[in-house]
Amino acid sequence: MKRLLLHTCCAPCICSIHQCLIKAKEYEITGFWYNPNIHPFGEYQRRMMTLGYYSQETNLPVIWEREYFLGEWMEVIKDKYKNKEERCLSCYRLRLESTAKMAKKEKFDSFSTTLLYSKFQMHEKIKEIGQKLAHIYNIEFYYQDFRIGWKEGIKLSKKLNLYRQQYCGCIFSEKERFDAAAEK
Numbered sequence: 771m772k773r774l775l776l777h778t779c780c781a782p783c784i785c786s787i788h789q790c791l792i793k794a795k796e797y798e799i800t801g802f803w804y805n806p807n808i809h810p811f812g813e814y815q816r817r818m819m820t821l822g823y824y825s826q827e828t829n830l831p832v833i834w835e836r837e838y839f840l841g842e843w844m845e846v847i848k849d850k851y852k853n854k855e856e857r858c859l860s861c862y863r864l865r866l867e868s869t870a871k872m873a874k875k876e877k878f879d880s881f882s883t884t885l886l887y888s889k890f891q892m893h894e895k896i897k898e899i900g901q902k903l904a905h906i907y908n909i910e911f912y913y914q915d916f917r918i919g920w921k922e923g924i925k926l927s928k929k930l931n932l933y934r935q936q937y938c939g940c941i942f943s944e945k946e947r948f949d950a951a952a953e954k
């Protein structure tokens with residue numbers, strides 16, 4: 771079976787993808803934790819621990835990037851933070867590039883990301899970035915529109931009693947989320 775390194779932004783987002791890939795029996799899945807975009811640090815730890823719990827419950831192997839790398843994230847968005855789209859594209863690229871490099875280093879056949887599950891992310895742009903990196907690093911980017919499992923993922927994450935966060939990750943997204951909630 772081929773080996774797939776799956777960048778994992780959080781446990782609730784991997785649930786349905788993981789089950790779907792297990793059923794397809796085409797790839798052996800390993801998660802990859804690299805998310806310096808999650809702020810503040812307490813929130814980062816909480817999401818990391820939730821993935822740890824999920825990996826134990828489901829026997830999902832995970833490669834953990836233990837360092838936080840907050841400075842690296844700030845470096846890539848420093849000229850872009852005023853424009854949400856540019857900020858998010860840089861953020862996707864940083865995380866996907868780390869995944870492609872790790873996949874190459876650890877001799878995986880393919881890499882992908884749970885960001886493809888979210889209805890709130892720029893899906894086509896994520897696909898485009900993944901395909902470009904696949905070309906640069908000479909490794910397959912596994913693409914599937916995982917948004918199809920959106921409802922199933924919510925059901926599974928609730929069933930497993932996983933912590934479900936209220937905002938994407940960075941401090942900007944936290945403000946955007948609660949500003950919008952306040953406006954409503």
Ligand code: SF4
Pocket residue numbers: 807808857858859861862938939940941942943
């Ligand atoms: S909103 Fe999400 S994708 Fe965009 S920069 Fe913040 S953490 Fe990254």
